[in-house]
Amino acid sequence: MARQRSPQKTITIFGSGSPRLKVADYELARRLGAELAGHGFRVCNGGYGGTMKAAAQGAREHGGSALGVTLTGSGQAAPNEWLEQVLPQPDLPSRILRLLEHGEGFVVLGGGTGTLAEIGILLEFQSKGLMPRSPIVFLGQFWQPLLGLLAGEKILRRESPFTPVEGIEMLGSIACTDSPEAAAQYLAANLSGSDSP
Numbered sequence: 001m002a003r004q005r006s007p008q009k010t011i012t013i014f015g016s017g018s019p020r021l022k023v024a025d026y027e028l029a030r031r032l033g034a035e036l037a038g039h040g041f042r043v044c045n046g047g048y049g050g051t052m053k054a055a056a057q058g059a060r061e062h063g064g065s066a067l068g069v070t071l072t073g074s075g076q077a078a079p080n081e082w083l084e085q086v087l088p089q090p091d092l093p094s095r096i097l098r099l100l101e102h103g104e105g106f107v108v109l110g111g112g113t114g115t116l117a118e119i120g121i122l123l124e125f126q127s128k129g130l131m132p133r134s135p136i137v138f139l140g141q142f143w144q145p146l147l148g149l150l151a152g153e154k155i156l157r158r159e160s161p162f163t164p165v166e167g168i169e170m171l172g173s174i175a176c177t178d179s180p181e182a183a184a185q186y187l188a189a190n191l192s193g194s195d196s197p
Helices: 023-038 050-061 092-102 113-127 144-149 180-190
Strands: 010-014 042-045 066-071 085-089 105-108 136-139 169-171 174-177
Touching: 010 023, 010 050, 010 092, 010 113, 023 042, 023 050, 023 180, 042 050, 042 092, 050 066, 066 092, 085 092, 092 113, 105 113, 105 180, 113 136, 136 180, 144 174, 174 180
Parallel strands: 010 042, 010 105, 042 066, 066 085, 105 136, 136 174
Antiparallel strands: 169 174
8 A cells, every 4th residue: 555645744543523522532632633733743534523623623723734534425524624635535445545545653542433444444454564564553442442352463462663652552563542642752753764664
């Protein structure tokens, strides 16, 4: 899978588009966007509401940029107002592939079946070497039961090529934290060169 390059490194964020998010979930995603912008990253996500909107808002409020990869067709919500650029895709598989192509690092927030599909494809592509190895951070506790069920998978067993930072717990090649600040620091520490490991 070829990476889409931009002048600044891009972090793709997977999370919920639900408008009925808890205030704490929205704030966590907004803080993440702000922290990523503070490290010079561009934020990329699905472009709609919920944590997608919150992360884009946090990035833009702190001088960063935000890209949304949306779906075309009737019945789709309008992209959120915090995006600088929108890339409409014709179907869900194309959308997920574009989100992966743009990301040089990834953050996974709580979500539903859409986020679950994105996680599955991301982890499988990374595990099978179908895309460059990239730092992946699970932010918050939402997906910890899933990671526990997947503990036997290679990506969660193999030695990580990435450098941990304070506040990060490593599960093989996967980073976990409750801190947006630690997540952004981890990504910055592992994406400081011209290419990710």
